[in-house]
Amino acid sequence: MxxxxxxxxxxxxxxxxxxxxxxxxxxxxxxxxxxxxxxxxxxxxxxxxxxxxGLIDSHVHVLKEAHLQKLLHHGVTTVLDMAMYPAERIPQMRSYPGMPEIKTAGVPLSKAGSVHSCVLPLPPESLHVKPEEVAEWVRKRVVEGSDYIKIIADVPGPDQKTMNAVVAEAHKHQKKVVAHAASYAPFNMALEAGVDIVTHLSLDKAVDTGMAERMLAKNVISVPTLCMMKETSKDLPMSDVAPMLLKPKTLHAIVKNKRNGHGKHTYANAEASIATLYHAGVPILAGTDCHEEGKSIFDVPHGESMHRELELLVAAGLSNVEVLEAATSLPAKYFGLEDRxxxxxxxxxxxxxxxxxxxxxxxxxxxxxxxxxxxxxxxx
Ligand SMILES: [Zn+2]
Known part of the structure; x- marks a missing residue:
């Protein structure tokens, strides 16, 4: 055919x-x-x-054609990538014929000294952005082909002033802003900055009704990535943790990060957060945070995890129909993919x-x- x-x-x-x-x-x-x-x-x-x-995964990381093939095999026909660097990778990943269409955030904003800056090979342009440089930083992302702008909100991480400036600049370019926020303080900072989409959930303390109402009032969407939340809140074997702790910079960032949190990261807080968002009427999209297998201590494989995400969303209280819409018509609506x-x-x-x-x-x-x-x- x-x-x-x-x-x-x-x-x-x-x-x-x-x-x-x-x-x-x-x-x-x-x-x-x-x-x-x-x-x-x-x-x-x-x-x-x-x-x-065709399913739309609202949070992926794709590095090679094989990732796209796996997604397609499992019925995922459109992917929303949440960090792609270096920027030259964007046209390269989009060049494979017969593969799912890729929307991407391109180079994300983080900060030197954050946990992500220690555990991911983030490029320098992610890590050293001052508030007065934000306009130029956002303009570069737009030129490189970013479909939306991504902020990795965390403490330590980009400060409120920088995040506010990124959102304001991105909106001048008609770009939505997606914030990674996996704990309570950064989740609030992302809402304060006026982001359009928050991905992940607050794991140290559940999202409360006030936050959910604020999201609803400002039309903020949730991409909870329950697959990833389940992985990051499980107790890791020492064999996985030890190599990370041997790096003093990483250890320092993790300790600082924990001190700024409200307690242990639990999946129960993720489920409580979903329940609060759902009852408030905040739109919830299906995204997995799938990424390269073998290079991470978290098991979220491309494609298969999408079906796991649908099952976790049902277990968290959404109806089957709502979950199917969260993986098809809703991401199309909220990410401007009106053709599908x-x-x-x-x-x-x-x-x-x-x-x-x-x-x-x-x-x-x-x-x-x-x-x-x-x-x-x-x-x-
Ligand atoms: Zn991610």
């Missing part, structure tokens, strides 16, 4: 309008969803399965055919039989 051709999928149910349709026919016309089923080049029997929009995320005429034909119905049992999102990316069936 090549571009410009017409495929008709018969005998299929479709996830749309917050539910599952009766058996119907879906037309793929070129790279879009069509409506005219006449004279198809190919007809496929959907065997009573369920067609859902729903199965409607004229939208991009990014589609996943499931054998079972995920509105009944969320694990069914794993029962993938076929995937289409922009109307082209992916060989799995």
């Amino acid at each position: 090549s571009r410009g051709q017409k495929t008709v999928i018969e005998n299929v149910r479709v996830f749309k309008n917050s539910g599952i349709t009766d058996l119907t026919t879906v037309v793929i016309d070129g790279d879009l969803i069509g409506s005219d089923a006449s004279n198809p080049d190919q007809t496929i029997d959907g065997a009573g399965g369920v067609l859902i929009p 995320g729903v199965i409607e005429e004229g939208k991009r034909a990014d589609l996943v055919l499931l054998k079972e119905d995920p509105t009944r049992e969320i694990k069914a999102s794993r029962s993938i039989s076929r995937v289409w990316l922009g109307g082209v069936e992916v060989s799995r």
Whole structure:
């Protein structure tokens, strides 16, 4: 099946309008969803399965084509990357044909002395930004192709004045700002700065009602990354921790960071945070924080983790339908990807055919039989 051709999928149910349709026919016309089923080049029997929009992972880290292949294999057709450096990697990662579309934050803002600056190979342009240099820093990211601007909020980390300036500058360029915030103080700083999206959850002390109401009032979105929250709040074996502690700079940053927190990081605080955000009505998107396996002490593999994230969101209290929307139509809406995320005429034909119905049992999102990316069936 090549571009410009017409495929008709018969005998299929479709996830749309917050539910599952009766058996119907879906037309793929070129790279879009069509409506005219006449004279198809190919007809496929959907065997009573369920067609859902291609999944959108709202927090990934991709470094090579193999990562994109794994994501696609698991039905993820669009990825929102949350830090890509050096900047030359952006056009390189976007150059692979037939791979999920990549939106990226590009080079993120952190600060020398932060935990991230010690454990990640962050480039110098991430680490030494003064408030008066922010306008030029944001302009550079825009030129490099950043689709949104990322701040790694933490204590130690960028100060409030710098964060405020980044948000103001990014908004002048019509760019949204995503803040990494995995504990209470930085989460509040991110909200104070006026960011648009907060990724992760406060693990040392749960997000409270006041914060959730503030988010709702300012249209701030949550990408909780429960997969990652589960990993970072588990007790690590000493064999994983010891090498980190042997580095004095890292140890100093971790101790300083812990001292600024409200207590032990627990997954219970993540779940309590989700419950508070959910009941306040803050939009919640599915993102995993998947990254290179083997190079991290955290196990969040590309693609497979997306299905784990959906299951964790259901376990945290969202309905199956809400979780499916959190991985399709909602990220499309909040990240300005209006051409996708729903199965409607004229939208991009990014589609996943499931054998079972995920509105009944969320694990069914794993029962993938076929995937289409922009109307082209992916060989799995
Ligand atoms: Zn991340």
